[in-house]
Amino acid sequence: MSGTVSPLAPVSLPEMPVVPGVRIATVKAGIKYKDRVDLLAMLFETGTTVAGVLTRSRCPSAPVELCRENLPGGKARILVVNAGNANAFTGSKGRHTTAVAARSAAEAAGCDEGEVFLSSTGVIGEPLDHSHFERHLNGMAASARADGWVDAARAIMTTDTFPKLVTRRVNLGDATVTINGIAKGAGMIAPDMATMLAYVATDAALSANVLRALLERFTPTTFNAITVDSDTSTSDTLLAFATGQAKDAPAITDPADPRLAEFATAFGDCLHELALMIVRDGEGATKLVRVDVTGAVSDVSAKNIAMAIANSPLVKTAITGEDANWGRVVMAVGKAGEPADRDRLAIWFGDLLVASEGERVPGYSEEEASAYMKNDEIVIRADIGLGDGRFTAWTCNLTKEYVAINGDYRS
Amino acid sequence: MSGTVSPLAPVSLPEMPVVPGVRIATVKAGIKYKDRVDLLAMLFETGTTVAGVLTRSRCPSAPVELCRENLPGGKARILVVNAGNANAFTGSKGRHTTAVAARSAAEAAGCDEGEVFLSSTGVIGEPLDHSHFERHLNGMAASARADGWVDAARAIMTTDTFPKLVTRRVNLGDATVTINGIAKGAGMIAPDMATMLAYVATDAALSANVLRALLERFTPTTFNAITVDSDTSTSDTLLAFATGQAKDAPAITDPADPRLAEFATAFGDCLHELALMIVRDGEGATKLVRVDVTGAVSDVSAKNIAMAIANSPLVKTAITGEDANWGRVVMAVGKAGEPADRDRLAIWFGDLLVASEGERVPGYSEEEASAYMKNDEIVIRADIGLGDGRFTAWTCNLTKEYVAINGDYRS
DSSP states (O other): OOSSOOTTSOSSOOOOOOOTTEEEEEEOOOSSSSSSOOEEEEEEOTTOEEEEEEOOOSSOOHHHHHHHHHGGGOBOSEEEEEEEEOOOSOHHHHHHHHHHHHHHHHHHHTSOGGGEEEEEEEESSSOOOTHHHHHHHHHHHHHOBTTOHHHHHHHTOSSOSSOEEEEEEEEETTEEEEEEEEEEOSSSOOSSSTTSEEEEEEOSEEOHHHHHHHHHHHTTTTGGGEESSSOOOSOOEEEEEEOOOSTTOOEEOOTTOGGGHHHHHHHHHHHHHHHHHHHHTOTTOOOEEEEEEEEESSHHHHHHHHHHHHHOHHHHHHHHTTOOOHHHHHHHHHHTOSOOOGGGOEEEETTEEEEETTEEOTTOOHHHHHHHHTSSEEEEEEEOSSSSEEEEEEEEOOOHHHHHHHHHSOO | OOSSOOTTSOSSOOOOOOOTTEEEEEEOOOSSSSSSOOEEEEEEOTTOEEEEEEOOOSSOOHHHHHHHHHGGGOBOSEEEEEEEEOOOSOHHHHHHHHHHHHHHHHHHHTSOGGGEEEEEEEESSSOOOTHHHHHHHHHHHHHOBTTOHHHHHHHTOSSOSSOEEEEEEEEETTEEEEEEEEEEOSSSOOSTTTTSEEEEEEOSEEOHHHHHHHHHHHTTTTGGGEESSSOOOSOOEEEEEEOOOSTTOOEEOOTTOGGGHHHHHHHHHHHHHHHHHHHHTOTTOOOEEEEEEEEESSHHHHHHHHHHHHHOHHHHHHHHTTOOOHHHHHHHHHHTOSOOOGGGOEEEETTEEEEETTEEOTTOOHHHHHHHHTSSEEEEEEEOSSSSEEEEEEEEOOOHHHHHHHHHSOO
16 A cells, blocks of 8 residues: 555445445454454355456466366355465465465354365465465454445555455346455556456355356456556455345346346446546556557457557556647557558547658647647547457556556565 | 766767778768758769668658659769758658759769669758758769768767767778778667668679678677667668778678678678667666577567567666666566566666566666676566577666757757
8 A cells, every 4th residue: 555546546436335145354464464354254155156256377376276276166155365465486485375365264154164265365486384374364253244345445555556346236037136256456557457356246146157158248348447556466366256235136047147138247347446446546656558459450450459558568658648649649550460451540539630651641730639638538549440449558658657666565 | 869878878989091982071061950961962983882771650750751762773972961951751842852952963973873872860840942952062062072971970960969980991902901980869769770870881793682681690689689769860871882992802792702702791880889879879768778588489589578678668768777676577577478477587776686587587686786786788688488589778877868868859
């Protein structure tokens, strides 16, 4: 938790309703941070389903391995998350810590170890002491209450400057159900499961395969469409839980169930909003940047081009300088390795067409373009002019503060 | 040309001998920079051969297109380079400027337009006035002299903080021949032809196919093994010229000619040295970083892993913080998408083994590691433990100065 809050932070936190079937406890375990909550336990009613998406890193953290093992079961009773230490690249010690934590959590929740989900976030490579979990989890399970969502979001922060929360109420069949979500992440954010950590819980009654289908549908355009610095974390984890405790909630077991429509939209909105909050809290960020690529030969090609633009240090520093430097956008399109034809390329900053057919547009106004770049939220659009492929990516600018944060983080 | 010289700059410029068959002229054309040389003409004797490597950008500059057109001919009489304007993404105007410049150059050198080579470096997207070439080239050809190598290196600088020069004298058959090279580049430097601009000239008598073979042999491990910021320029150009004017120089027409051995080594050294100078002048750089990857499943896999480490903003900022943050090296190995097994991975900073078999080594000394990180030149080694694949990449650290330079460059 940094001293200064991102200028892109939401002005206020949402009022978080309870999610029937979910109870929350947080403590100050002192794992790395002093005098702040850094350990979260979220307890779920019997019958809660779970689905998730995990980092594709070849060097995943020990807790990610545990989640990967337990997700096929589709059932969850307890989620335990600590901040300050990622328990990644900690070898057999790390696996031992995870095993002890899972056992303690299962005992505390009175459940099977296969219904336990763990995440750790923070420094890589430092052994994580398992006694934190042994010492706290029983008491946390006993004291957990329904209304601790803001504390939960705070407990999982590392270099985040604000807690990330989202909530929606929607109709599902004859029931009204709630979707709550929290996330953390500010650096080491890149396309392959870019969340760092995000958790969404609902009291809808959804089977695990329905939850999985929803994640598959919405992850590509939300969490996998953001990038802060192109670095993929060893710990990225997105988990969704459905307790089924909403009054009269219909049991949905088929992803194609038409009753799911409104819920699915709201669920997608939640993921989108959480993903954007992570970009808004990008380390050192002062601008939120949307990159729209259209006219590529395919959607995949459009994504590669969008990510080449969104990850270009030169594009990102130009935005910091409030410089409408579309030449660097051309450069990024050119380096993406995707089909592109310089002489068909068109580029907009916001609604301002700055270049088309391979050159600056006649009547281009540097003043107008520069005025647009002063906004907090910038839209860059590149039309490749070759096909119908499109993708939208979100990123933030690259500032001296990013360098300061990451040059000092560990020491 | 920045006010402050990179702390990694060589302490002095080499004494540059003449290369028989090469004459040089520079002028202050005032294309963008005031009161400094910014236009270079290099004239070659009849019979000079040429080979080159050009950017793989899909949005190449107009002069790159001209070089691509003329390289198959294998003959060169004049090279013209301007700094301050890249003539990239300038549409039909840009092509017109290139055509006019090529015609003026051919007239000035008294040669065919197919023997003209052009490069432009600087801002992208601004029209480049062709009158600069029409006005200056005739006079430059008339006044060109053999000893202008340092001026030549200065004339092609943009954000470079020092001129980049290299020279070697070697035996070739019964002759002693000279190899001189110059380069420029400090930002927008990435794996796919990472030079920005580099020119090497020799008085050896080498056929164009021999020059091509030498470039193919040495480019992958020199210019294509460096990265400053992962951004590939629209203008990257490496050209090699052989005048054949050395006394008694044997005519080499077969790349496999055994007489070529000593020359080839020296030629490779020149490319290596120029490539490293570009990294040493990486925008804002204060540390030169070598990344050795060994034990990968293949050399290609090793290169991908090395570049993932070398391009990671988190690794690069940790180096700025003089922080032996090997956890971020693990992260970068994990995100490379190449076969890797966390529990076989070993990481060194310099000679210091910091992690092996998936965890920090026993007796790891933070003080010792931190002391090593204070060096100007840092070696990071990652052994993947899976095969014999290896690659060495060079990069520099990421500093606040990089952000400052690129947030202010155009405005």
